[in-house]
Amino acid sequence: MKIAIISVSNKGQEVAINLKEKLDGDSTIIKVDLYHKNVKHHFPVLFYEYDAVIAIMASGILIRSIAPLIESKVTDPAVLNIDDNANFVISTLSGHLGGANKLTNKVAKLIDATPVITTSTDVNKKLGIDVLANDLYLSIDNPKEILFFNKSILNGKQITFAINPNKNVDYLLEYLDNVTLEIDVSFSYLEDINTDEIHVLLDDHKIILKERRIVAGIGCRRGKECSKIYDGLMDSINKLNISKSRINMLSSAEIKKDEQGILELSEKLDIPVNFVELEKLKLFESTDIKKSEFVYSKFGIYGVCEPSALITAGFDSKLIYKKTSYDGVTISVAISK
Known part of the structure; x- marks a missing residue:
């Protein structure tokens, strides 16, 4: 999930900075960007560029800002509202499909606030x-x-x-x-x-x-045991609350096509693995992937697990679990549109 946090007061900005620091440590949060003031200018961009917008401001300002932008529960981003004192986190828009309710509970726990959710089923x-x-x-x-x-x-x-x-x-x-x-x-x-x-x-x-196609991207040191790769993958999908039977495919770079640990994992889980060609990885561009100068110096590509997962998941796919290291193993997870 890509999140924008926007504040209007100095006190709200402090809350935003504190919240960003906490969210940055969560592998299920791909990136967090901060915005301050100029609400009318920022919101039309935030609404279409991010999966979620966390607004630290009075609810009246928020509602008037997003009202002209709302289109559909299928496409609207999650919108959360937090007061300047960080007492309440309110799920304001796209509670279910956009994930606002789930994010509300997560954020409230991080800043020790009260979550407010009003959807009837919940x-x-x-x-x-x-x-x-x-x-x-x-x-x-x-x-x-x-x-x-x-x-x-x-x-x-x-x-x-x-x-x-x-x-x-x-x-x-x-x-x-x-x-x-x-x-x-x-x-x-x-x-x-x-x-x-x-x-x-x-x-x-x-x-x-x-x-939607879920692809687990895998990078690892040469000769890494299947059990170590398996442990990293299980930790990743457990944090996403995904069953291993929901994973549609594994992926890595073609330089790993003879890596026994990955091949054994594919057989163990009965999930096919796609080894992406180096040329595709070299040409792939995304602002969401973490670039590794070390990997580039060895193979001429900036990463393995994230770009291979995104390429395998297909056009317009996105990361739902950013590159995370597990003792010589890196795991990411991408999902199709």
């Missing part, structure tokens, strides 16, 4: 269908149906997940077993459903949830 301890989709990195084909399904869940109705019988959906079953929010579901298995889809059904209504 306050009634029910699992919204958009929350499930966001947590499992699934796209929703018909967002207009979200309201119908969430109302049905609030009213205790049973919804059906229709799945291809040949698809491993352990990640969905694990999620439903572990989630603390209530939802009544049944399962049906239909061979004509695509293996990367889950159809959500009730009465004559349907939502199609489709897997």
Whole structure:
């Protein structure tokens, strides 16, 4: 997640600086940029360039600033509102699909504030269908149906997940077993459903949830054991709350194509690995990747795990876990649009 923090007062700026320092240490936060004052000038840019905007200011200023920019719960960024004294963190926009509710709880814990969340499913301890989709990195084909399904869940109705019988959906079953929010579901298995889809059904209504491709990028020292790479990967996906059955592909650079630890990991997890050509890595540009001069001096490329993950995830993909080191192993995670 890429986050912009904007403040208007000197006191709010202090809160912003403190919060940035805490968020920078979180591998699931790709970058944090600070902005101060000039709210009318900054907001039109922040709204489209970042996954989340944290506004440290009066709610009136925030609401008037974002009102002309709001378009859709599918595309709007998460917006949080914090008061100058950092007493409250309010989930203001895109609570579910944008991740504002989850980020609100994270930020409130970091600055010892009270989280304020008002979405009906959350306050009634029910699992919204958009929350499930966001947590499992699934796209929703018909967002207009979200309201119908969430109302049905609030009213205790049973919804059906229709799945291809040949698809491993352990990640969905694990999620439903572990989630603390209530939802009544049944399962049906239909061979004509695509293996990367889950159809959500009730009465004559349907939502199609489709897997966004999740790619784990791997870099490692020569001869690194499979167990060490595995441990790094498991730590990474645990911090993302992703089951290993949800990972679609592993990736690395072609210079690692004979690396036994990576090949053994692919076989152990039954997940294919893509070794990206050096030329593609040399040409790849992204402001989000961490450049390594050491790697460049040896191989002529600025990185392995982040660019290979982004290239493998496809055009317009983004990082959801930045390059993190684990004793000679580096892991990143990218997701398709």
